[in-house]
Amino acid sequence: MEKGLIALAAAIAIGLPALATGWAQSRIGSAGAGTIAEKPELAGIVIILVAIPETMVLLGFVVAYLIISG
């Protein structure tokens, strides 16, 4: 039972930030696509902006790891 709860907690810890990251990236990505259509020279910056929300899922990953490793 306790093992299951730990696994569930870890899954939530990484799952929710992953969803949030995906949502944020979808918003930034669509805006970025529009930006690149008008100014292709900004492609580099847009790629970086899309990668920014990934920090959330990484934090989730660290928390999940801490939960599992006890």
Added chain:
Amino acid sequence: MIKEMLKVQIIGPRALLDEAVRELHAAAVVHVETVAEKFIKESEFLSKLPIEREKLKEKETLEKYSERLRNLKALLPPPSSHRPARVAADDIHRYMVDLAPFEERAKALRARKDELIEELSVINKYEKLLRGFAPIVSRLGGLKNFDITGLTLEKTREDISGLLESEVSRVTEGMFSIHLKDIDEHTLGIVLTYPRPYAPQVKALLSGKAISEMRLPDEYSEMTLIEALKLMGRRKAELPGLIDDADRELYSISSVWYAAITGVARAIDDALEEIGVLYYAAATRFAFIIEGWVPAEVYADLCERLSRQFNKRIHVRTLVVAASEQESIPVYIKNPRLIRPFEIFLTALSPPKYGSVDPTPFVALFFPAFFGLIVADMGYGGLILVLAAYLRKRFAGKRFFRDLATVFIVSGASAIFFGFLFGEFLGDLGERAGLLHPILLNRIEALKTLIVVALAIGIGHVLLGITISIVNHARRRHLKETGAKAVYLVLIASFLSLIAVMFGLVPRSVMPWGAGVMAVSFVALVVLEGMLGPIEFIEALGNIVSYVRLMAVGTASVVMALVANRMGEMADNMVLGVVIAGLIHCLNLLLSILSPSIQSMRLQYVEFFSKFYEGGGRLYKPFKKK
């Protein structure tokens, strides 16, 4: 590295102005600036250089030439390879005269080609109709004194055909024949045949909305339908050949003249630039003044060159740079050849300010290191290296792609190095073959160690960024900023020391000291930076945790490589196994190029540069020939 710049003033007799401008153009080191309005106003002898009427006329002529060449280039297909001809300014006019007949010919050919393409597209448009009508019309073709009219009818209004038949019968007194044929799923084709005297009545009848007479293009309008159909068939067969002929002739003009056209266009641009510089200059009755910026390292050469060329009649001197001008000093970035390719990372940002730090040397070290740490596979690293070396050779003439390929050559080598340390060759293939063994650690087993290593790298990288910022502000004597950044550094370091105590990495006796220093530095940061200080502190902690991606993305990559090997192993026969494993490895290789590049780049831009990079600079653009 951002080079030191000097503000210079070039003074000489007005009689030598044109020659001096040409010499400065050839020297290619002066970033020309407008002589300051304030300086002109303060002097009773100085005014903006008046541009002579002849110069204005020359400028106008050159601009017209430039426009003509642009249009001509648009008409001609560029040859597969060409090198712009070297054209002297004095030869521009002669070239333009020589080019004139070819310009006319190219225009005529292009117009002819456009006409032919248009005709072909019209014929193609009618093709379906023609195919539908042709059999009927050819049967009726022998009827003398009869008119043949082709109609199309929307199938949704098919009911009209009966009505049409009765109406045509009425106006022609029953002397007509009607043939129906499906043209496509939406259109019905109708061919009406009737005695010529009834033509006006029939035409008047055919003005219904759903019925449209098949209108032929202008050049066919005087012909009967059958003549038009025959001619269209013939033209359709010969038009592609005629278009090819026009293309061939355009290409032959291009192969002879394209290099000259681009050479003349460059010479014109250069000549226009030389005239343009005059607008920046100032003059007294007898002398001219040109101001600009020159890299300090070439200042002596410039003085010597002008002095030798003009027998000391042109003088160059440096000016004191006012504090208000500091922001507008152009930035000249020059790095050693080895790390110059890494300057491409600056292209996505606005140039660094003069006096700030050029991050290229740091990127040259950390980008390949992070990339290698994430990929860390000798097989993938080797493939990336080979692919990048091929692309570097392939795009040797294009600087951006050549530099990008060089960056990946270094990054591939780094991946090979870390792959050796972690004992990875296409996942665990090297270890299975008994050729490799992890020297440092096994990435799958030592997750915790890898997280710690990634965080340690993050701490080092972020603190290095802050240290660079402190040194840079101190060098420029920005005392408040230096203090604020130093306190910021101490705050982060003291906080990290407390974390280290919590994890038992340092003795507990450090705790009171760490907490005390942290409290004092926190207050100092708020005093120096306001409420932004604590926000920056939290951001820096987030930045450090962000380096976990070095381990997370790397682990995902190695797991995928292991999956490729396991799935290959599960196949019934060896060939199939190799194919399956190969395909998954290819996918992983692609991801291993994309993802680590983006992640490593992001760590540079967001986590590292944000600590010290000051954008908003103005790039040094020397006055030089194209």
